[in-house]
Amino acid sequence: MRMNKAREFRHLTWLKSKRSARHNLGSSSVLSLTLGEVGPLPPAQQVGDAHPAGDPELVELISGTYRAPPEGVLVANGAGEANLHIAMTCLAKGCEVLAERPAYHSLVEVSRFLGARVVHFDRRLEDGFEVDLEQVKARLSQRCRLVILTNHHNPSCALSGADRLRALAEIAADRGARVLCDEVYLDCAGEDAPPPLATVAENAFSVNSLSKAYGAGGFRMGWMIADPDAVRAVKLLRDHTTIAPSRIGEEVAKNILRRRREFLGRTASLTRRNTEAMERWVRSRPDVRWFRPPSGTICFPRILKRTPTVEIAQRYFDREGGLVCPGEFFLKPGYFRVGLGGDPGRFGPALDALGRVLDATG
Secondary structure (H helix, E strand, C coil): CCCCCCCCCHHHHHHHHCCCCCEECCCCCCCCCCHHHHCCCCCCCCCCCCCCCCCHHHHHHHHHHHCCCHHHEEEECHHHHHHHHHHHHHCCCCCEEEEEECCCHHHHHHHHHCCCEEEEEECCHHHCCCCCHHHHHHHCCCCEEEEEEECCCCCCCCCCCHHHHHHHHHHHHHCCCEEEEECCCHHHHHHHCCCCHHHCCCCEEEEEECCCCCCCHHHCCEEEECCHHHHHHHHHHHCCCCCCCCHHHHHHHHHHHHCHHHHHHHHHHHHHHHHHHHHHHHHCCCCEECCCCCCCCEECCEECCCCCHHHHHHHHHHHHCEECEEHHHHCCCCEEEEECCCCHHHHHHHHHHHHHHHHCCC
16 A cells, blocks of 8 residues: 655654663753643643633733734644644645755655655855855745745754844745744743744744753644734644644643743753863864854764764764764764753763764774
């Protein structure tokens, strides 16, 4: 029997296969919160039904936090669901998608699965992984329906400013395309964060969640911001799939957003310490180059070795019990994605163990 099959999500398979790792440089989220830290939950809360567009109080919180109109907000079951429903709403078989590279693989694969041809523009270490607008112009065709990128950039955590991304959205609009900006790391920038792209560009979708910057990914809670017509179009599709977000997850989201500054302060403290440790480690290694991200929970150093990075990463697990994500999973061999959001007391030993593997590798 014939079936439409997505390609293997190698990055996710890799993470699942190495849950026993002693050294974890593979996590892209900040250190997990506990149930006690995100509570309390109201004991009298009804859970037999849900609001199709999201709990009105949560919608208002998102609206006020990100300065978006309430009718331009749709609560989702995680950023992944929002990204999928946006792609399903915008794409048709035979159209084109312009996506950044290096890239988060599932954003690209979903487009291919829906029948789109994926074209890439490159974000280079030498340019601080910034978006090259001239390259976007050159590679954006009239067949393009959707431009896909991330801010902070996944996997480098480079942060693009509002003016540059607004210019990208204008380029896309001139060709009749929309922009999907996955912003799940954006809150890590705190007061320095640019506004969600969808609040300054009518043809943009902005997607965010509780996962990366807050450490509450297990609740699978996210949201999208877009112009109200686009939100209605995505909601019509969601009515045929998951219908509504989780009521329990929504209560957690309200608690976290009400204490947003507190939780983001925690994130900044953890990532600052680990980023400083990463800086010292890179300076000690002639075989590593990197772009130091201004904020965020990941970085993407280049590894100056002849051996493929996917093989080095496997040796790291086999010899040291370490987990790191090779650049092959982000369409950029020769790099590692390293998580900066973990326990600082364990981060240095994990880097030391990776250094021993690199020392033994040609």
